[in-house]
Amino acid sequence: MIQGRFIAFILGIFLSILAVAMVIPAGMDILYRDPDWVYFGESAAITGFIGILLTLAFRPEEQPTFEVRETFILTVSSWVAIAAFASLPFILSSAAPSITDAFFEAISGLTTTGATVFTDLNYAPPGILLWRALLQWLGGIGIVVMAMTILPALKIGGMQLFRSEFSDRSEKYFPRVSQIASAILSTYVLMSALCGVAYWFAGMTAFEAICTTMSTVSTAGFATSDLSLEYFDDPVIEGIAIVFMLMGSMTLLLFTRLLHGDPGPLFKDSQTRVYVSLVGVASFLMGLWLWETEQYDFFNSLRHGAFAVVSIASTTGFTTADFNTWGGFALIFIFLLMFVGGCTGSTAGGIKIFRFQILFKAAKLQIVQLRRPHGVFVPLYNNQKLKEPEFMSVLAFFALYIFCYAALALSLSLCGLDVISSLSGSATILGNVGPGLGTQIGPIGNYAALSDITKWIIMFGMLVGRLELLTLLILLTPTFWRT
Secondary structure (H helix, E strand, O other), X not given: OOOHHHHHHHHHHHHHHHHHHHHHHHHHHHHOOOOOHHHHHHHHHHHHHHHHHHHHHOOOOOOOOOOHHHHHHHHXXXXXXXXXXXXXXXXXOOOOOOHHHHHHHHHHHHOOOOOOOOOOHHHOOHHHHXXXXXXHHHHHHHHHHHHHHHHHHXXXXXXXHHOOOOOOOHHHHHHHHHHHHHHHHHHHHHHHHHHHHHHHHOOXXXXXXXXXXXXXXXXXXXXXXXXXXXXXXXXXXXXXXXXXXXXXXXXXXXXXXHHOOOOHHHHHOHHHHHHHHHHHHHHHHHHHHHHHOOOOOHHHHHHHHHHHHHHHHOOOOOOOOOHHHOOHHHHHHHHHHHHHOOOXXXXXXXXXXXXXXXXXXXXXXXXXXXXXXXXXXXXXXXXXXXXXXXXXXXXXXXHHHHHHHHHHHHHHHHOOOOHHHXXXXXXXXXXXXXXXXOOOOOOOOOOOOOOHHHHHHHHHHHHHHHOOOHHHHHHHOHHHHOO
């Protein structure tokens, strides 16, 4: 039997935390003497009332047995419920012209996608800008905790490779999650503080530094200007963004161990080494292309090329230039980077580097096996023996990812988007990147002009990508609900 009471109790806790978070932008509006603080106050009251009501009404009398099915339900329901209540400030303040747009902005923020339907951000109330950034920051830490605790227990997409002592069994998840969550949160907060101070010293105002920091470390991409980071046009700010986008897209637990005096895992981790190498080579190639095609001088070619590569590979989505004008090679290069993503246990989206590593190992094993059919070969990943269930889990993830990508691309084309927008849009949505290609949803465009049905399809795609596909899609199968 599904533990519905306990699920409602946990949702109540999450909504209560969200209500407290709503007080922060309310205080910012009061500081700037903006009347919109009332809407955040009303949203906090509504959200807090529902949260406390659920917490008190469904408080378990004893520790429940929480199994895999409840974990799936809680994971999906918590993201949907939080997004619904997070959209209240956008609705009450009329910052979003419709409920669809309000929900879109909230989902995009929480999933750290960074696709926006808002325009004229330079004139938006400070509370709204801070709330968008705060949603990304909260979503980022939620993603990391989910990736390091829930997904390994559910054995989704090869995530069992990252099973820790905190998540060895799904029913033990809740009593132990606070241990790993506190370690990750402390690292996340420290990283955010360093990033914010660096932005401030580089010339941003305190408010701009706070909002941009939350977007950077969460690899999300919401900005305080319609021009994104192009608004500042400062190589120093862009350099700071590159560093912290890279850090945000790497496994946060490795930085936690670094802070505790154990730097070895960070430098020995196979996934990290491949990711940094890939980004470095790709940045050089992109910069070389821009210089050879005389887009910029040598320095600015490397500057804009490296920024675009890191921004897309880390699934942040910041922009400093319109890469639609860079030519065919650059566009295809950026399009392919949308699928890559960062490391597992990071705030980045996409397929993740470790899955590509395992896919290549599977292909290599098959080729070697064809040459020596009687040989016995044991593939390793980070000095761990890879077993068949792990191979199959990753291969199944790739197959499902391709299917979801094709389904999204066809759906967007049916809604009237052109070929480039449909193909790049489905990639950027499923990978939680943000900007696509083309003029409509490209680096200088947004999603405001799309129809409501298109936006709901995109929202579903953002959730599917953020929750690692199976976590959400399994709820749509009739067998899941059978006892």
